[in-house]
Amino acid sequence: MYSFKDITDGIDSILHLFLNDTFATLAELILAGLALIGAYAVLALTLIYAERKICAAFQCRIGPSRTGKWGVFQTVADMIKILFKELIRLDHNDRFLFRVAPFIVIIASMCTFAALPFAKNLHAIDFNMGVFYLIAVSSLGVIGILLAGWSSNSKYTMIGAMRSGAQLISYEISAGLSLLAVVILSGTMKISEIVEQQSEMWFIFRGHVPAIIAFFTYIIAGHAETNRGPFDLPEAESELTAGYHTEYSGIQFGFYYLAEYLNMFIVAAIAAVMFFGGWMPLHVSGWDGFNYIMDCIPSFIWFFGKTFACVFIALWVRWSFPRLRIDQLLNFEWKILMPICLINIILMSLIVVF
Amino acid sequence: MNEFIKYTVNIAKGLHMLCSGMYITMLNMIRPKITEQYPENRGKKTYFENFRGELVMPHNENNEHKCTACGICMMNCPNGTIQIVTSVLTDETGKNKKALDRYVYDLGSCIFCALCTSSCPQGAIQWTNAFEHAVYTKDKLKKQLNREGSTLMTKNRQ
Structure with missing residues (x-):
């Protein structure tokens, strides 16, 4: 199943049998939304399970192993538990913003998630400035984090939210600039076209040194954006108990948890799309037999394989390095990462021009 | 110029240190796991001779x-x-x-x-x-x- 075109076209024609054009489009939108929400939840459970297993491996442990074979149902059990937990009401806080904040975080994460190309012809939001859209909506989440920190009326959440704001605003620049290098190379911001252009060779191999530098800077900036890895200052548990979501409980906390893991997935997926060709199999021009074998592997396996490889890098980094101090974090961004990104863009432009 | 050389050397050193750190964690990742699965390994595990039970x-x-x-x-x-x-x-x-x-x-x-x-x-x-x-x-x-x-x-x- 290399392409999903048959399935999507089939659903489209079936809907047009029963409904007129407007309602068919509406039904398709709703179906796509439901599918995305379902995929979001399933992916979150998978990611949490993978994280727990891989963390355990890094610490010479086994990890969850009791619930089902190899503990595969552990995260499902955790999810059921978190759904039944009490939502604790706080006194002296801004109740409306407190309720709204988790939704903003998860909506921002959902919007970014919807714009990813999961497989050939399986791409919900695709328009001519897709990369710009991705960068724009993925940084909306910080509003939710800031609101959570403010509305909880607690010093831990406030400091966590402020750190998160400073961190996200700084690292957004590096992430954007490193994606800009790829945009210069491809000459388009449309995600489907970026993927299509990598049918000959992935950008990380085609883009010479600047693409590799851009990949590493993007991975670093992406970790910082998702508040993970050595950059988890906003929720530094030894200093701030849990950072911006200290006062949340039950499914409200669950939303932050889900959004955190899905943001990790989204960053890895964007890295996979921009540098490793998304769902595009590994093609070497001239080797027709090799290309044919690579085409036999379904496109969604390529996409998820690449993405999970990037997720693995995120976890590897997370368990390798100690947490940075806030001044070190900002120094790193403004004095090292951003200059490298700017020089990289110049290099990339030179390579594209000549 | 001197400052710039220092800056680049600093980055290179940092990269080298990060890589060596990640190498060590990778070694840990592929090492055999030391967790004892208690009720399953009942009777199979040998304990220290001088353990007083x-x-x-x-x-x-x-x-x-x-x-x-x-x-x-x-x-x-x-x-x-x-x-x-x-x-x-x-x-x-x-x-x-x-x-x-x-x-x-x-x-x-x-x-x-x-x-x-x-x-x-x-x-x-x-x-x-x-x-x-x-x-x-x-x-x-x-x-x-x-x-x-x-x-x-x-x-x-x-």
Whole structure:
């Protein structure tokens, strides 16, 4: 199943049998939304399970192993538990913003998630400035984090939210600039076209040194954006108990948890799309037999394989390095990462021009 | 210029250190895992020889033990864990001799100091690695170490 075109076209024609054009489009939108929400939840459970297993491996442990074979149902059990937990009401806080904040975080994460190309012809939001859209909506989440920190009326959440704001605003620049290098190379911001252009060779191999530098800077900036890895200052548990979501409980906390893991997935997926060709199999021009074998592997396996490889890098980094101090974090961004990104863009432009 | 060289050298050094750190964590990742899966590995795992789990009195195939009921272990025990109940027997030469009746060991109050085993002149008691001591009532922790009808091991048989 290399392409999903048959399935999507089939659903489209079936809907047009029963409904007129407007309602068919509406039904398709709703179906796509439901599918995305379902995929979001399933992916979150998978990611949490993978994280727990891989963390355990890094610490010479086994990890969850009791619930089902190899503990595969552990995260499902955790999810059921978190759904039944009490939502604790706080006194002296801004109740409306407190309720709204988790939704903003998860909506921002959902919007970014919807714009990813999961497989050939399986791409919900695709328009001519897709990369710009991705960068724009993925940084909306910080509003939710800031609101959570403010509305909880607690010093831990406030400091966590402020750190998160400073961190996200700084690292957004590096992430954007490193994606800009790829945009210069491809000459388009449309995600489907970026993927299509990598049918000959992935950008990380085609883009010479600047693409590799851009990949590493993007991975670093992406970790910082998702508040993970050595950059988890906003929720530094030894200093701030849990950072911006200290006062949340039950499914409200669950939303932050889900959004955190899905943001990790989204960053890895964007890295996979921009540098490793998304769902595009590994093609070497001239080797027709090799290309044919690579085409036999379904496109969604390529996409998820690449993405999970990037997720693995995120976890590897997370368990390798100690947490940075806030001044070190900002120094790193403004004095090292951003200059490298700017020089990289110049290099990339030179390579594209000549 | 000098500053710029310092800056680049600094970045290169940092990268090198990050890579060596990630190399070490990767080594840990692929190392065999040390977690013990307890109920599954029951009976398969060997413990350290000197791990003190429970006091036992070994008996041979004739249901004989080495305890002469001298009471040194009872006197050495810091918190009265060991109670030795003796009876006096008269042997064929007419001499009165103490014989072990019951050797009562209270696991609940034992602090595993091993003063009893190290002071025993006969080597009659020793430690095993058994560690599954959980019971529902405290009385079950009181154990009689000598078996029913057991006698003292005679010298020539040894």
